Amino acid sequence: xxxxxxxxxxxxxxxxxxxxxxxxxxxxxxxxxxxxxxxxxxxxxxxxxxxxxxxxxxxxxxxxxxxxxxxxxxxxxxxxxxxxxxxxxxxxxxxxxxxxxxxxxxxxxxxxxx
Amino acid sequence: xxxxxxxxxxxxxxxxxxxxxxxxxxxxxxxxxxxxxxxxxxxxxxxxxxxxxxxxxxxxxxxxxxxxxxxxxxxxxxxxxxxxxxxxxxxxxxxxxxxxxxxxxxxxxxxxxx
Numbered sequence: 001x002x003x004x005x006x007x008x009x010x011x012x013x014x015x016x017x018x019x020x021x022x023x024x025x026x027x028x029x030x031x032x033x034x035x036x037x038x039x040x041x042x043x044x045x046x047x048x049x050x051x052x053x054x055x056x057x058x059x060x061x062x063x064x065x066x067x068x069x070x071x072x073x074x075x076x077x078x079x080x081x082x083x084x085x086x087x088x089x090x091x092x093x094x095x096x097x098x099x100x101x102x103x104x105x106x107x108x109x110x111x112x113x114x
Numbered sequence: 115x116x117x118x119x120x121x122x123x124x125x126x127x128x129x130x131x132x133x134x135x136x137x138x139x140x141x142x143x144x145x146x147x148x149x150x151x152x153x154x155x156x157x158x159x160x161x162x163x164x165x166x167x168x169x170x171x172x173x174x175x176x177x178x179x180x181x182x183x184x185x186x187x188x189x190x191x192x193x194x195x196x197x198x199x200x201x202x203x204x205x206x207x208x209x210x211x212x213x214x215x216x217x218x219x220x221x222x223x224x225x226x227x228x
Contacts (some may be wrong), residue, residue: 033212044218105150105158
């Protein structure tokens, strides 16, 4: 059973470009969470999604950031018009439908904005 | 509102010495508490968690933690450090009903000296 897969592992974007980060949850998991880790900081919750639904987006910046988890395919975190401050590691985690077990984390995507 | 405080951003111990990483939490509801470990350029791996029941929780790699409600603490210990324990450790508390929706502390980097 493959773990949570994130791609790409490393992503470089110029200021103003768009960044798309992908997360394939573990088999059988239908809950997905996105976190951002800034240098020397812990992980900050961004958004919690179930298939085709955003459950909690209280940690998402109001502008430029969006997330989806379609019925088919991976979850996507999209950052439009990236700025230097968006440089960070973005982690995805997934958990089973019942939500009563811990989430499993992917290895992250490290975004660098130049 | 929930929050997590990890005392000491860096802890250094000698190989074979006791490891003690401190975590205090604030929660308005009975908390679920977690310790995760992160190796360089890797995702987070669950060490152990407390949900209900026994307050002394044993995890992987010889780590354990004790939930002390009166002290609002969930300190992580290991009797004898190994070189392979060098990593960053994060304490977390659930934010919502799902165990994937977490509030993390800022992390403690553990160094192990030969």
